[in-house]
Amino acid sequence: MPSPEPGSGGALLYEKRQGVYPKAVDGPFRRFKWLWMALTLAVYYITPWLRWDRGPYAPDQAVLIDLAHRRFYMFSIEIWPHEFYFVAGLLIMAGIGLFLVTSAVGRAWCGYSCPQTVWTDLFQHVDRLIDGDRNAQIRLQKAPWTAEKIGKRALKWSIYLVISFWTGGAWIMYFADAPTLVREFWTGNAAPIAYSTVAVLTVTTFVLGGFMREQVCIYMCPWPRIQTAMLDEKSLTVTYKDWRGEPRGSVKQARQSSVPLGDCVDCNQCVAVCPTGIDIREGPQIGCITCALCIDACDGVMTQLGRPRGLIDYATLEGCAQEKAGGPPEAIVRTIFRPRTMIYLGVWAAIGAALLFALGVRRHLDISVAKDRNPPFMLMSDGSVRNAYTVKLRNMEGRPRDMVITLVGAPTAVMWSDDMPRSEASRALRRRVGADLAAAVRVYVIAPAGTPAQDITFTLRAQDEKSGVGAEADTHATRFDAPGETS
Amino acid sequence: MANDKRIDDATGVETVGHEWDGIEELNNPLPRWWLWTFYLCIVFAIGYAVVYPAIPLAHSGTKGLWGWSSRGQLANETAAAQAQRAPLIAKLAATPIEKLPDDPALMQAAVSGGRAAFRVNCVQCHGAGAAGVAGLYPNLNDDDWLWGGNLKEIEQTITHGIRQPGDDKTRNSLMPSFGRDSLLTGEQIADVTSYVRSLSGLEKGSASAARGAGLFAANCVACHGTDGKGLRQFGAPNLTDAIWLYGSSRDAIGATLTNAHAGVMPAWTSKLDPVTIKMLAAYVHSLGGGEDFAPAVVASGAPVPAAAPSAEASAHAKP
Numbered sequence: 001m002p003s004p005e006p007g008s009g010g011a012l013l014y015e016k017r018q019g020v021y022p023k024a025v026d027g028p029f030r031r032f033k034w035l036w037m038a039l040t041l042a043v044y045y046i047t048p049w050l051r052w053d054r055g056p057y058a059p060d061q062a063v064l065i066d067l068a069h070r071r072f073y074m075f076s077i078e079i080w081p082h083e084f085y086f087v088a089g090l091l092i093m094a095g096i097g098l099f100l101v102t103s104a105v106g107r108a109w110c111g112y113s114c115p116q117t118v119w120t121d122l123f124q125h126v127d128r129l130i131d132g133d134r135n136a137q138i139r140l141q142k143a144p145w146t147a148e149k150i151g152k153r154a155l156k157w158s159i160y161l162v163i164s165f166w167t168g169g170a171w172i173m174y175f176a177d178a179p180t181l182v183r184e185f186w187t188g189n190a191a192p193i194a195y196s197t198v199a200v201l202t203v204t205t206f207v208l209g210g211f212m213r214e215q216v217c218i219y220m221c222p223w224p225r226i227q228t229a230m231l232d233e234k235s236l237t238v239t240y241k242d243w244r245g246e247p248r249g250s251v252k253q254a255r256q257s258s259v260p261l262g263d264c265v266d267c268n269q270c271v272a273v274c275p276t277g278i279d280i281r282e283g284p285q286i287g288c289i290t291c292a293l294c295i296d297a298c299d300g301v302m303t304q305l306g307r308p309r310g311l312i313d314y315a316t317l318e319g320c321a322q323e324k325a326g327g328p329p330e331a332i333v334r335t336i337f338r339p340r341t342m343i344y345l346g347v348w349a350a351i352g353a354a355l356l357f358a359l360g361v362r363r364h365l366d367i368s369v370a371k372d373r374n375p376p377f378m379l380m381s382d383g384s385v386r387n388a389y390t391v392k393l394r395n396m397e398g399r400p401r402d403m404v405i406t407l408v409g410a411p412t413a414v415m416w417s418d419d420m421p422r423s424e425a426s427r428a429l430r431r432r433v434g435a436d437l438a439a440a441v442r443v444y445v446i447a448p449a450g451t452p453a454q455d456i457t458f459t460l461r462a463q464d465e466k467s468g469v470g471a472e473a474d475t476h477a478t479r480f481d482a483p484g485e486t487s
Numbered sequence: 488m489a490n491d492k493r494i495d496d497a498t499g500v501e502t503v504g505h506e507w508d509g510i511e512e513l514n515n516p517l518p519r520w521w522l523w524t525f526y527l528c529i530v531f532a533i534g535y536a537v538v539y540p541a542i543p544l545a546h547s548g549t550k551g552l553w554g555w556s557s558r559g560q561l562a563n564e565t566a567a568a569q570a571q572r573a574p575l576i577a578k579l580a581a582t583p584i585e586k587l588p589d590d591p592a593l594m595q596a597a598v599s600g601g602r603a604a605f606r607v608n609c610v611q612c613h614g615a616g617a618a619g620v621a622g623l624y625p626n627l628n629d630d631d632w633l634w635g636g637n638l639k640e641i642e643q644t645i646t647h648g649i650r651q652p653g654d655d656k657t658r659n660s661l662m663p664s665f666g667r668d669s670l671l672t673g674e675q676i677a678d679v680t681s682y683v684r685s686l687s688g689l690e691k692g693s694a695s696a697a698r699g700a701g702l703f704a705a706n707c708v709a710c711h712g713t714d715g716k717g718l719r720q721f722g723a724p725n726l727t728d729a730i731w732l733y734g735s736s737r738d739a740i741g742a743t744l745t746n747a748h749a750g751v752m753p754a755w756t757s758k759l760d761p762v763t764i765k766m767l768a769a770y771v772h773s774l775g776g777g778e779d780f781a782p783a784v785v786a787s788g789a790p791v792p793a794a795a796p797s798a799e800a801s802a803h804a805k806p
């Protein structure tokens with residue numbers, strides 16, 4: 001980040017973006033990044049096309065956020081709105097996972113997994129494909145607008161646009177049946193929100209990935225600030241080992257110099273490959289997304305010169321101090337497995353286990369009862385007392401099920417519902433609830449004159465006993481109000 | 488403050504000269520695209536002020552080129568909602584109210600619509616829970632009906648109201664004010680009170696009640712019936728049950744005999760359309776005391792349709 005000349009008086013108010021033209025580089029980290037990019041993009045683009053058989057009543061898309069019907073499907077898991085705590089739990093796990101990853105390996109999210117990084121990386125490869133490597137890119141940028149430059153720019157930007165469109169297009173597939181949506185999309189029958197979502201994501205991908213790039217990381221994103229606050233002296237960051245590299249100078253300068261020079265030959269390779277255009281030798285800085293490409297670049301130089309690798313390397317502040325004092329480099333395992341990360345890991349795993357447990361034992365039917373409070377009870381013409389309840393039944397299985405609601409407590413009371421005559425009132429109501437549906441029933445409970453107010457319970461029992469397991473059941477406690485006292 | 492500016496050692500950048508608990512700010516230049524974004528916002532704001540209502544004037548404000556207004560938007564949305572409901576309304580209009588239970592989905596829609604209309608038009612007297620007000624407005628949740636409790640009767644009552652002059656189909660009757668008009672003496676009123684209370688077991692039989700029985704036969708049976716069970720054609724309440732709109736104490740009944748009550752209700756036909764009235768009737772009928780419930784669904788034990796069209800409808804399987 002160039003700054004105004006110190007002491008120049010009038011500071012520069014606004015600064016033009018300095019173009020970044022990262023040079024191609026090869027090395028273990030670059031190869032890992034290739035792999036990781038392929039993986040993350042594949043997950044993003046392919047997931048909505050995976051199928052998962054859920055029977056005739058539920059969609060067969062493996063991962064689907066069905067906003068219209070308020071269901072979230074993920075392979076064998078189906079989440080209902082009233083089970084939103086699963087989603088909350090996942091979000092908490094994601095948060096703690098971020099703490100864990102950051103305290104262990106620093107800004108690994110920024111360097112490898114962040115969509116901004118992945119798409120910027122992808123677009124930079126497009127740059128190299130069309131314009132050539134770093135120097136050719138710089139030359140073309142400076143060149144006048146000849147037919148060739150216009151052609152190249154048009155080609156490059158169209159490729160950006162296609163990628164961006166695909167990115168936006170893939171996003172909406174998570175919210176509807178993918179093959180159907182594709183057909184609807186191209187025949188003009190998809191919902192307007194589908195088109196506008198694709199448009200917005202296409203534009204943002206095009207602008208943020210194609211042009212804003214490192215500006216997003218440095219100026220727009222809150223992540224670097226949060227992550228920086230979570231780093232400690234034992235977190236891994238990409239570090240230039242200045243005690244080993246300085247004073248820097250080329251091989252020729254070293255030969256002529258009276259004092260012995262450091263290992264850095266000032267070849268600027270680390271700067272040339274940096275996707276955010278910074279010089280890591282200035283020390284740790286917010287612009288560094290720890291993508292480790294400068295490690296690859298410098299290691300290449302060191303190998304050529306026959307010097308040990310790792311002049312730029314992943315290191316912890318503590319390890320650096322230790323190394324500077326002449327000690328051995330700190331073992332990475334020790335920095336990763338330390339109490340802080342273990343506590344994060346423990347909490348993370350505990351929440352995960354709790355969610356899995358909850359998922360395992362959760363019922364596939366549910367009864368919830370809302371009692372009428374206005375009026376709390378009703379006196380009938382024969383002196384008996386009636387209470388009204390709105391009873392909600394949920395069938396969370398992919399087939400219609402018969403269920404029986406039973407009244408527990410108030411032994412003299414009977415109930416009926418608004419879809420049947422009172423003369424058929426009894427202590428049990430049988431209902432069929434459609435596959436994967438909720439049903440509301442207005443239930444009236446009536447008890448003879450003189451019945452006192454008391455607690456009652458509604459029990460819901462499925463009529464499809466599984467062998468050995470017994471029928472699934474759920475209960476909901478509520479109140480029966482009567483004259484004299486109300487709850 | 489300006490004098491506190493200094494060059495930061497680590498970055499070589501000048502500070503702005505402010506310090507908060509040891510935290511200083513570097514005077515780095517803003518990115519230029521940021522400035523462009525700012526200009527873009529200004530352009531947008533100007534455009535917005537031109538096409539949307541924005542600038543306040545003495546009495547109103549600028550209208551904006553696109554002519555948008557919040558009232559206009561409401562009108563559009565209301566029109567759209569009405570258009571969406573049009574088929575339902577047409578179906579409701581074409582269905583006689585006593586046929587409503589034959590179509591559970593339609594009945595359900597009518598009840599929902601009625602619930603909304605009730606909140607607007609009826610809660611002022613009958614209360615949000617339709618429980619009425621003792622001594623003034625009847626409770627609509629119970630199974631006691633002055634003028635009839637099946638769908639058709641309720642619709643008729645809502646349409647033409649109760650004791651509405653000028654509506655020849657209105658529910659009408661007038662109980663004599665036996666005390667005020669000296670039709671009965673104070674003692675006779677006390678006797679009739681004893682008898683009436685004995686009908687529903689509020690009092691045991693007594694000499695007074697026996698005397699009251701004779702007076703009742705002579706003065707009251709025309710409307711309340713020989714057994715005191717009332718006659719709906721006159722809106723004469725059932726005196727043998729547990730429900731007393733105007734109270735069941737000796738004082739309350741004596742007061743009614745002295746100065747008769749004659750509750751009124753508006754004839755809603757002049758304010759509401761027939762479909763809304765139909766929906767209101769369906770809602771009131773659904774509150775738990777509706778009479779002549781005609782079960783429309785299949786007989787007990789018969790299978791119910793597997794794939795129900797809606798969540799609500801699927802609950803209509805019969806026990």
Ligand code: SF4
Pocket residue numbers: 238270273274275276277278279280287288289290291292293294295
């Ligand atoms: S300094 Fe190195 S690790 Fe940091 S962003 Fe640049 S290339 Fe990546």
Ligand code: SF4
Pocket residue numbers: 240245263264265266267268269270271281297298299301311312
């Ligand atoms: S790549 Fe290595 S040797 Fe070259 S300038 Fe960077 S730190 Fe120095």
